[in-house]
Amino acid sequence: MRIGIARLTAALGATAVTAALVVAGGTSAGAAPACTTTYQLNQWTGGFVAQVAVSNAGAALPSWTLTWTFAGDQRVVSGWNATVVQSGRTVSAAGTGALPTGGSAQFGFQATYSGTNATPADFALNGVRCNDDGVPPTTTTTTTTTTPVPPVDCPSGGVCDGFEDQTGVTPSGRWTVGSPNCSGTGTASVDSAVAHSGSKSVRVDGRAGYCNHVFVGTGLSGLPAGQPVFGRFWVRHTTALPEAHVTFLAMRDSADNGKDLRMGGQNRALQWNRESDDATLPEQSPAGVAQSAPLPLNTWTCVEFRVDGANGHLSTWVNGTAVAGLQVDGVPTADVDGQWLRRTGWRPAVTDLRLGWESYGSGDDTLWFDDVALATSRPGCSG
Numbered sequence: 001m002r003i004g005i006a007r008l009t010a011a012l013g014a015t016a017v018t019a020a021l022v023v024a025g026g027t028s029a030g031a032a033p034a035c036t037t038t039y040q041l042n043q044w045t046g047g048f049v050a051q052v053a054v055s056n057a058g059a060a061l062p063s064w065t066l067t068w069t070f071a072g073d074q075r076v077v078s079g080w081n082a083t084v085v086q087s088g089r090t091v092s093a094a095g096t097g098a099l100p101t102g103g104s105a106q107f108g109f110q111a112t113y114s115g116t117n118a119t120p121a122d123f124a125l126n127g128v129r130c131n132d133d134g135v136p137p138t139t140t141t142t143t144t145t146t147t148p149v150p151p152v153d154c155p156s157g158g159v160c161d162g163f164e165d166q167t168g169v170t171p172s173g174r175w176t177v178g179s180p181n182c183s184g185t186g187t188a189s190v191d192s193a194v195a196h197s198g199s200k201s202v203r204v205d206g207r208a209g210y211c212n213h214v215f216v217g218t219g220l221s222g223l224p225a226g227q228p229v230f231g232r233f234w235v236r237h238t239t240a241l242p243e244a245h246v247t248f249l250a251m252r253d254s255a256d257n258g259k260d261l262r263m264g265g266q267n268r269a270l271q272w273n274r275e276s277d278d279a280t281l282p283e284q285s286p287a288g289v290a291q292s293a294p295l296p297l298n299t300w301t302c303v304e305f306r307v308d309g310a311n312g313h314l315s316t317w318v319n320g321t322a323v324a325g326l327q328v329d330g331v332p333t334a335d336v337d338g339q340w341l342r343r344t345g346w347r348p349a350v351t352d353l354r355l356g357w358e359s360y361g362s363g364d365d366t367l368w369f370d371d372v373a374l375a376t377s378r379p380g381c382s383g
């Protein structure tokens with residue numbers, strides 16, 4: 001009992017000291033701040049992308065939220081690597097995971113503005129002010145003087161990207177390039193010569209063979225959980241979908257042992273494929289394939305999909321028109337969803353979106369992707 005009391009007293013003492021240090025960091029000139037931020041702006045007339053980094057010099061945080069206030073009329077359009085929500089001039093960015101003492105985190109967002117785009121001066125981490133009082137955060141600003149590119153039309157709360165903020169050849173920011181099996185000759189790069197909107201897109205040089213798989217991927221952490229996921233991307237390509245099975249879109253399904261839900265082609269028409277059991281939608285009979293559609297060549301094509309995890313439904317539109325052979329809607333359809341429905345209780349929970357190329361035997365293609373939208377309502381094809 002006495003030992004227990006002594007330990008409790010020591011613990012309380014340690015807590016009090018920690019609290020005093022935190023207060024001192026927020027109020028005393030010259031004391032180290034509890035957190036510091038950097039704010040990297042890439043702006044053009046009417047819009048900007050900000051890359052934000054926050055470093056935690058205070059106590060370890062099991063979860064974290066960075067808040068700030070815009071001085072002007074900045075409006076967040078979309079965010080990545082954090083859930084960025086704006087209310088009036090106040091913005092909060094909730095990260096995923098913990099932020100240990102000495103740790104740092106990065107996230108970004110795209111926003112619109114008019115007039116002056118001042119750096120926020122009141123960053124706070126879990127309510128504790130960052131940076132020294134009166135000293136603004138480190139800011140670097142790059143102002144683009146070329147023709148401004150309006151933000152892609154984006155559903156409320158959606159994650160949308162036209163790749164216009166990409167500055168290098170390798171996609172970065174919210175995008176990660178991955179070679180899932182073994183690194184071969186397939187490549188994914190930012191292309192400044194071909195675009196659906198603006199001046200940039202992502203180009204995928206897809207090569208046949210298992211080792212040449214390549215994807216550009218982003219997580220879905222910016223979307224609210226528990227709702228259907230809508231996706232939209234514009235794609236153009238140079239080689240007709242082959243007879244053999246190929247994939248140009250993959251989403252990790254955490255409800256299917258992390259296996260991919262894949263969109264691609266087979267028998268020269270679009271199809272969905274479930275990696276875990278190789279089920280195809282539509283069935284690959286002539287009557288099934290006839291209810292799908294080829295992917296048009298050498299022209300930008302708008303592809304939209306809806307993954308409804310709660311009901312196990314899947315919807316697909318090409319240039320705004322539903323494709324009969326690419327629907328799982330709760331009503332069995334001959335030649336279309338027989339393989340798919342053989343597994344009852346399919347309830348996908350997709351956690352990312354990857355665009356690229358994966359062939360399993362033969363099939364080369366060069367593809368461009370642009371104006372990607374991920375949202376909880378249908379994006380449409382105007383963006």
Ligand code: CA
Pocket residue numbers: 162163164195196197198199200201370371
């Ligand atoms: Ca673009």
